[in-house]
Amino acid sequence: MNLEQIIQATKEQMPLSRWEHTLRVRDTAMALAEGESVDLQKVELAAILHDYCKFWPAEKLMAQIKENNLPEELLLYNKELWHGPVGAEIARKEWAIEDEDILNAIRYHTTGRPGMSPLEKIIFLADYIEPGRQFPGIDKVRQMAKTNMDQALLQSLDNTITFLIEKRQKVYPLTLITRNYYLEQVMLQERS
Numbered sequence: 001m002n003l004e005q006i007i008q009a010t011k012e013q014m015p016l017s018r019w020e021h022t023l024r025v026r027d028t029a030m031a032l033a034e035g036e037s038v039d040l041q042k043v044e045l046a047a048i049l050h051d052y053c054k055f056w057p058a059e060k061l062m063a064q065i066k067e068n069n070l071p072e073e074l075l076l077y078n079k080e081l082w083h084g085p086v087g088a089e090i091a092r093k094e095w096a097i098e099d100e101d102i103l104n105a106i107r108y109h110t111t112g113r114p115g116m117s118p119l120e121k122i123i124f125l126a127d128y129i130e131p132g133r134q135f136p137g138i139d140k141v142r143q144m145a146k147t148n149m150d151q152a153l154l155q156s157l158d159n160t161i162t163f164l165i166e167k168r169q170k171v172y173p174l175t176l177i178t179r180n181y182y183l184e185q186v187m188l189q190e191r192s
């Protein structure tokens with residue numbers, strides 16, 4: 001497995017604007033990783049690969065979900081949720097990435113999950129706050145991410161859930177469970 005080959009192949013999966021987003025996610029993730037006990041090579045690899053399948057056709061993603069026995073419940077929700085879990089399978093099969101932490105960072109970068117590792121949190125937040133993102137409340141999350149990643153996660157999950165409710169869209173239950181988990185974590189931290 002060679003990073004240059006992975007970079008080239010990833011670039012070929014997406015339009016230039018999404019590749020530029022990927023590079024900003026990598027840079028943001030590397031900055032968030034400062035002072036955290038994470039392997040920077042893993043941060044870079046997970047960031048590069050996180051959107052590998054983002055522009056694959058829905059039929060191809062659907063076939064991969066079935067073929068790899070991924071949760072079929074995903075098919076009942078927004079298509080945007082499919083590329084993370086499929087991306088993790090592709091990273092394992094095409095790029096021989098066996099590191100579960102990297103695979104989980106790719107797998108859960110859109111939905112989150114309770115008990116995320118530092119690497120998973122970094123990729124989730126970097127995707128959310130990279131400098132190309134512009135929406136109300138983003139600067140608050142950027143500030144939080146510098147001092148307390150759990151608080152930043154909670155705020156970004158709250159924002160996403162509120163956004164989906166306002167758009168009258170279904171919320172994937174794992175994201176609700178994740179939000180409740182991080183609310184508890186933040187409340188415990190505030191009490192201690």
Ligand SMILES: Nc1ncnc2c1ncn2[C@@H]1O[C@H](COP(=O)(O)OP(=O)(O)O)[C@@H](O)[C@H]1O
Nearest residue numbers: 077078080081109110111160164170171172175
């Ligand atoms: N828990 C969820 N349930 C349903 N849809 C969701 C959920 N989380 C995110 N989404 C949808 O996915 C989109 C963002 O997915 P993401 O992987 O971050 O893509 P992008 O990088 O293009 O923002 C949101 O705009 C929303 O429409």
